[in-house]
Amino acid sequence: MLRYCATRLIAGIPTLLLVSIFIYSLIHLTPGDPAVLLAGDNATPSQVNEIRARLNLDLPLWQQFSIWFSDALRLDLGASIYSGKPVTWLIAQRVEPTLVLSLTTLVLTVLISIPLGAVAAWKANSIVDRLCMAFAVIGFSVPVFVIAYMLVYLFAVEWRIFPVQGYKPLSNGLLTTLHSVTLPAISLALVFSALIARVTRASVLDALGENYIRTARAKGLSAPRILFLHALKSVGVPVVTVVGIGFATLIGGVVVTESVFNIPGIGRLTVDAITQRDYPVIQGVILFFSASLILINLLVDLSYALIDPRVKG
Amino acid sequence: MLRHTVRALAAALLLSVATQASSEEVLRLRLNGDVNTLDPIATTNFTIRNAAYLMYDTLFALDENYTVQPQMAEGASVSDDGLTYTITLRDGLKFHDGSDVTAQDAVASIKRWGSVDGLGRILFGKMETIEATDDNTLVLTLNEPWGLVLDALGKISSNVPVIMPAEMAAKPASEPIEVPMGSGPYRLLPDEWVPGSIVVLEKFEDYVPRDEPASMAAGGKVAHFDRVELQYIPDTATAINALIAGEIDWIEEVPADMLMFFDGVETAKTIAARQSGNSMQLVVNHLNPPFDNPKVRQALQWAIEQTPFLQAAYGDATDRYLECAAVFFCDTPYASDINTDGVLQRDPDKAKALLEEAGYDGTPVLLMHVTDISTHDIYYSVLKPMLEEAGFNVEVQPADWATVATRRASKEPVADGGWNLFFTGWGFVDQSNPMTNVYVSGDCGDAWFGWACSEELQKLRQEFANAPTDEERRKLAARMQEVTHDLVSYVPVGQAFPSIGIASDLKGYIDGPVPFFWNVHRVN
Numbered sequence: 028m029l030r031y032c033a034t035r036l037i038a039g040i041p042t043l044l045l046v047s048i049f050i051y052s053l054i055h056l057t058p059g060d061p062a063v064l065l066a067g068d069n070a071t072p073s074q075v076n077e078i079r080a081r082l083n084l085d086l087p088l089w090q091q092f093s094i095w096f097s098d099a100l101r102l103d104l105g106a107s108i109y110s111g112k113p114v115t116w117l118i119a120q121r122v123e124p125t126l127v128l129s130l131t132t133l134v135l136t137v138l139i140s141i142p143l144g145a146v147a148a149w150k151a152n153s154i155v156d157r158l159c160m161a162f163a164v165i166g167f168s169v170p171v172f173v174i175a176y177m178l179v180y181l182f183a184v185e186w187r188i189f190p191v192q193g194y195k196p197l198s199n200g201l202l203t204t205l206h207s208v209t210l211p212a213i214s215l216a217l218v219f220s221a222l223i224a225r226v227t228r229a230s231v232l233d234a235l236g237e238n239y240i241r242t243a244r245a246k247g248l249s250a251p252r253i254l255f256l257h258a259l260k261s262v263g264v265p266v267v268t269v270v271g272i273g274f275a276t277l278i279g280g281v282v283v284t285e286s287v288f289n290i291p292g293i294g295r296l297t298v299d300a301i302t303q304r305d306y307p308v309i310q311g312v313i314l315f316f317s318a319s320l321i322l323i324n325l326l327v328d329l330s331y332a333l334i335d336p337r338v339k340g
Numbered sequence: 341m342l343r344h345t346v347r348a349l350a351a352a353l354l355l356s357v358a359t360q361a362s363s364e365e366v367l368r369l370r371l372n373g374d375v376n377t378l379d380p381i382a383t384t385n386f387t388i389r390n391a392a393y394l395m396y397d398t399l400f401a402l403d404e405n406y407t408v409q410p411q412m413a414e415g416a417s418v419s420d421d422g423l424t425y426t427i428t429l430r431d432g433l434k435f436h437d438g439s440d441v442t443a444q445d446a447v448a449s450i451k452r453w454g455s456v457d458g459l460g461r462i463l464f465g466k467m468e469t470i471e472a473t474d475d476n477t478l479v480l481t482l483n484e485p486w487g488l489v490l491d492a493l494g495k496i497s498s499n500v501p502v503i504m505p506a507e508m509a510a511k512p513a514s515e516p517i518e519v520p521m522g523s524g525p526y527r528l529l530p531d532e533w534v535p536g537s538i539v540v541l542e543k544f545e546d547y548v549p550r551d552e553p554a555s556m557a558a559g560g561k562v563a564h565f566d567r568v569e570l571q572y573i574p575d576t577a578t579a580i581n582a583l584i585a586g587e588i589d590w591i592e593e594v595p596a597d598m599l600m601f602f603d604g605v606e607t608a609k610t611i612a613a614r615q616s617g618n619s620m621q622l623v624v625n626h627l628n629p630p631f632d633n634p635k636v637r638q639a640l641q642w643a644i645e646q647t648p649f650l651q652a653a654y655g656d657a658t659d660r661y662l663e664c665a666a667v668f669f670c671d672t673p674y675a676s677d678i679n680t681d682g683v684l685q686r687d688p689d690k691a692k693a694l695l696e697e698a699g700y701d702g703t704p705v706l707l708m709h710v711t712d713i714s715t716h717d718i719y720y721s722v723l724k725p726m727l728e729e730a731g732f733n734v735e736v737q738p739a740d741w742a743t744v745a746t747r748r749a750s751k752e753p754v755a756d757g758g759w760n761l762f763f764t765g766w767g768f769v770d771q772s773n774p775m776t777n778v779y780v781s782g783d784c785g786d787a788w789f790g791w792a793c794s795e796e797l798q799k800l801r802q803e804f805a806n807a808p809t810d811e812e813r814r815k816l817a818a819r820m821q822e823v824t825h826d827l828v829s830y831v832p833v834g835q836a837f838p839s840i841g842i843a844s845d846l847k848g849y850i851d852g853p854v855p856f857f858w859n860v861h862r863v864n
Contacts, residue, residue, distance in 0.1 A: 059742035063749060065516075067384030067498065068764075068778075071786075072749065074456060077514040109376035110535035111518040120534050176577065184581050191582040192573060289573045289582075291537035299374065299536050299574075302712065304742050 032325065039321040046317045047099070047310065051092050054309050060084070061108045061304040082108060095310065104314070105307035114311035117296060124194045125292035128208050128215070128284075129277035135216035136223060137270065141259070143220065144227025149254050151232055159224065166221030175214040175287040182210060192289035211288040215281060219273050226269045230262035237261075263334035271327035275320045367565040367857060368588040370579045374572040376535040378528060381453050382516035384498035386767065390592070390855055391570055393557075394541055395436070396502035396522030399427060399446060400494030401557035404852075406673070408494035409558035411550070412441065412503060412523070422485030429476045432548040435505055436527040443472035448509035450493070450501055456513040457499040459775055462805070463492045488775060488805060496557050496854060497769040497776075525549070525563040525858050539570040554859040556850060561858035568857065583608045583841050591841035592855060595714065596654040599839060610839040612660055615851045617768040618838070619669065620649070620719060621779070622831040623790045625760050627751055630705065635698035637828035638682065642694065643730030644723070645686035646834040652718045654836065664835040667780060667821040672772040673810075674817035679825045683832060691730035704735035706754045708747060708762040712740045719763050719833065748789045763833070769853040774804050779829045780820045792829035
């Protein structure tokens with residue numbers, strides 16, 4: 028098992044390298060010069076050139092990359108062009124809000140979507156199924172910011188139950204933190220539940236046609252027992268795969284939600300870095316995303332062995 | 341059972357949140373941008389300037405009559421020949437680490453500022469020496485008399501000549517200071533600063549305000565809050581909701597189409613910030629065809645009028661904008677209506693005739709359309725049909741501001757990455773002063789983007805700097821406006837007054853070209 032994990036992690040290194048080279052070329056080919064933005068409106072060309080030289084932006088691209096890469100091998104991802112703060116520090120500051128939001132969303136999503144999908148499959152083609160799937164379609168088609176603004180209007184501005192915006196770190200206590208991420212987590216969970224509910228429905232529907240379910244029915248087991256104990260157990264693999272992909276997406280791609288609720292997470296760090304052409308930060312967060320994706324994929328693969336005895340070994 | 345659990349949970353949640361509140365007085369502000377550095381010399385960015393005023397202090401400052409007053413300085417004396425300025429520091433000035441502010445710190449800070457700032461460079465061009473003669477006195481010697489020395493040192497907008505410790509000021513201006521320190525009324529808490537999210541400052545107990553009442557950037561800067569948080573909330577609708585819900589106290593700018601959010605709201609209101617007006621300009625590149633031809637530039641002036649732009653951007657909020665063709669802004673000491681007909685009136689036929697006279701061959705005019713700043717985006721949409729109706733062939737290239745800000749520096753032909761036109765905005769204080777207004781320098785290749793060239797403008801600016809009386813300055817400013825509009829250095833497209841969003845219980849807010857937060861207090 029350990030050997031398997033080590034092989035998988037080592038195999039991830041070439042992926043990270045390729046991603047780095049690709050992103051490095053892409054962001055440097057994008058027009059827009061951070062030295063100009065940093066210097067401001069009144070700067071003279073010589074001041075801009077001075078800044079460019081200080082940031083090594085006047086060197087050929089391959090040379091800039093090799094400097095960055097040799098530093099990265101020593102786990103030094105450089106510093107932000109604007110704030111001068113180390114990129115690793117900036118990412119570390121943003122990991123907690125993003126992880127808390129993603130995990131809360133994930134828990135809500137699983138709580139909503141799996142029972143919904145299972146019930147829809149059990150009552151396939153009935154009005155219950157139609158209602159469940161109508162919810163799924165709505166959840167998936169309404170843009171997340173529309174749901175977000177509606178939740179804010181009702182729960183934050185009108186009823187004042189939750190805050191409009193902002194994130195309270197875990198150092199303030201778990202409940203305070205959860206209170207601050209409830210609305211963003213609900214808006215994201217509605218979207219992800221729609222996807223996972225559909226996958227669950229399809230998989231459970233397949234399982235319900237299997238012989239062992241027929242046997243279970245013949246034995247006279249109750250409907251919930253058959254559904255949640257026997258049928259759901261066998262659909263673990265596809266559902267966990269989709270949940271895993273969803274989690275990876277949440278870590279990297281909740282920019283809109285983070286902006287609407289002013290959560291200082293990784294997604295916003297990325298967008299801000301791109302608009303300001305803060306090259307070291309862009310490069311650092313992309314590397315972070317790639318590494319998280321590789322790790323989550325590994326965890327998903329490992330979980331197959333737990334869920335499905337046939338995968339063992 | 342379930343109901344009990346939910347109730348218990350909700351109660352626990354509310355209790356835990358309630359206990360977070362403390363008796364500490366906190367002021368929460370939302371500026372227009374992110375405070376990613378606190379070095380106002382390394383950048384001219386207005387968000388950084390605004391944040392910097394909380395933690396730094398200046399030797400001199402402008403009062404509400406736009407007159408320079410001593411701030412950290414006790415006073416200044418000028419020798420009879422007008423060549424030597426002796427400035428003494430007032431007692432009790434301390435940096436945030438508790439060390440004394442000395443004249444050596446002031447000299448180093450002014451040198452760093454003078455290496456980058458436009459007015460600072462002019463001052464240093466006229467300066468022979470600047471030195472500290474003792475811990476409290478600095479002496480500035482000029483090689484020719486110049487009436488604007490104290491105006492330069494009391495400059496209110498970017499770059500503001502803030503005072504920092506000498507060892508920090510020793511850093512070149514191209515390198516932002518990572519952990520900055522000042523001597524102003526609020527002290528930065530570096531450990532709580534997360535770029536892209538929040539800056540936290542606390543009241544600096546050792547700050548000694550001046551005795552005079554606060555008057556814009558001058559007078560006694562009294563800090564009434566224990567803590568000031570500058571929150572970066574990127575989404576404006578969220579910021580407004582947060583203000584209404586009492587989570588923040590102040591928003592730098594509420595867009596015109598969101599003013600209705602405040603209808604019937606008691607907790608917050610908007611105020612028109614008359615002093616922090618700004619204007620939009622269409623910048624013309626004088627180096628590239630077709631605008632290297634003065635007749636084509638005049639055609640451009642006749643092709644445009646301001647009202648459609650302002651209506652598109654501000655809608656029904658007519659008190660938030662003003663048609664204005666004065667180069668130094670309307671309602672300012674140097675405002676004038678001389679030579680403004682072509683700017684304010686639109687005549688597509690006249691534009692067409694001028695284009696024909698100039699032999700315009702239909703060369704496409706390249707418009708760098710900024711898409712990520714909403715006001716700019718609106719202005720471009722209005723401009724294109726206006727130009728086409730007047731006979732221009734227009735090519736639009738959409739891009740984000742970062743791209744346009746870089747491309748505008750190119751003096752190359754359009755085919756090699758150059759450009760013809762783009763919109764930009766400048767604030768009231770920067771534009772109202774002929775010494776800092778970028779469109780009246782006439783400095784050709786050394787001028788601001790667009791590189792308008794006029795020997796007469798260069799001469800007029802020189803004369804303005806040396807003019808002994810206000811009346812003479814006014815005359816020179818009027819002539820500058822006449823030449824600038826003849827040259828079509830740029831085309832002004834109106835003046836606007838941003839709406840500030842503010843909590844109803846905040847009092848003492850100073851209407852100035854820069855938002856100042858000393859003097860502001862909460863009324864319970």
